[in-house]
Amino acid sequence: MRAVVDMLVPIKRLGAAKSRLRGAVGAREDRGAHAALALALAMDTVAAARSAALVRRLAVVTADPLVAEMVRGEGVEVVRDLPDDGLNPALRHGAEVLRSSDPSATVAALQSDLPALRASELDAALAAAVEAGHAFCPDRQGTGTTLLVAGRGRRWDPRFGPGSALAHAESGAVALDGPWPSLRCDVDTEADLRLAARLGLGPHTRARLVAAS
C-alpha cells in the first residue's frame, strides 16, 4: 500500500509533561533530567513514525520551543500548537492545518509516549485503520488510545483523555485489535517504562536510562 496517512504527533510542553514519570530517571526534583526523558520518549516515537511506509506527511504539534527546535533538527515538520489549551484542541488545530492542504487527507494522531514503537507495527495498524475508515488503537490496558485515524470524508473528532477508548468507540470509531504490543505500550509510569524496555526502547530513551544509571 502506498503512503496515505497524514499524521500528527502531539507533544506537550516539557515542563508539564509526563508528571507520573517524575523521578523515573534522576532525582524527583531534577527538572532537567525529567524534561530530557519526556523529550526522549517523544523523539523515539517520532523516529518510528517517520520510518513507517504508510505515513505520507508527519507533523509534530507543540507549543514548546525546545521541542520544536529538536524536531525540526531531525527534518520533521512542526505545527505550532496555537490553542495551547490541551491535547484535543491541539489535535483539532493540527488536523485543520493538514486538511487545509488536502481536504481529503486521511488524518491520524499518534501519542508521543511510545518509545518502543516499531514502524512495522504502526504500518500494520494504519493499514487496518485505513480499511476501517475511522478507527483507533486502544492502549495496553484497553482504556486509553494510542492511535486515532479518520479517513477521507470522516469527521475528525479526537476524544483523548481518561477513558478515551470508550469515548472514541462512542464517536463511531472502530477499535482495532492486532499483534502490535509496541503501539499499545504508552509510557505513563515507571512500570510502563519497564515494560517498554522489555519490548526494546528506541535510542533516545535508552540513552537517558544509561545516563541516569
Ligand SMILES: Nc1nc2c(ncn2[C@@H]2O[C@H](COP(=O)(O)OP(=O)(O)OP(=O)(O)O)[C@@H](O)[C@H]2O)c(=O)[nH]1
Ligand atoms: N501539543 C500538546 N500535546 C499534548 C498536550 N497534552 C498532552 N499532550 C500529548 O498527548 C499525549 C498524551 O498525553 P499524556 O499521556 O496524558 O501525557 P502527559 O500529559 O504528558 O502525562 P501526565 O502528566 O502523566 O498526565 C502525549 O503525546 C502528550 O505529549 C497539550 O496540551 N498539547
Ligand SMILES: C=C(OP(=O)(O)O)C(=O)O
Ligand atoms: C490521553 C491519553 O493518554 P493517557 O491515558 O496515557 O494519559 C489517552 O489515552 O487518551
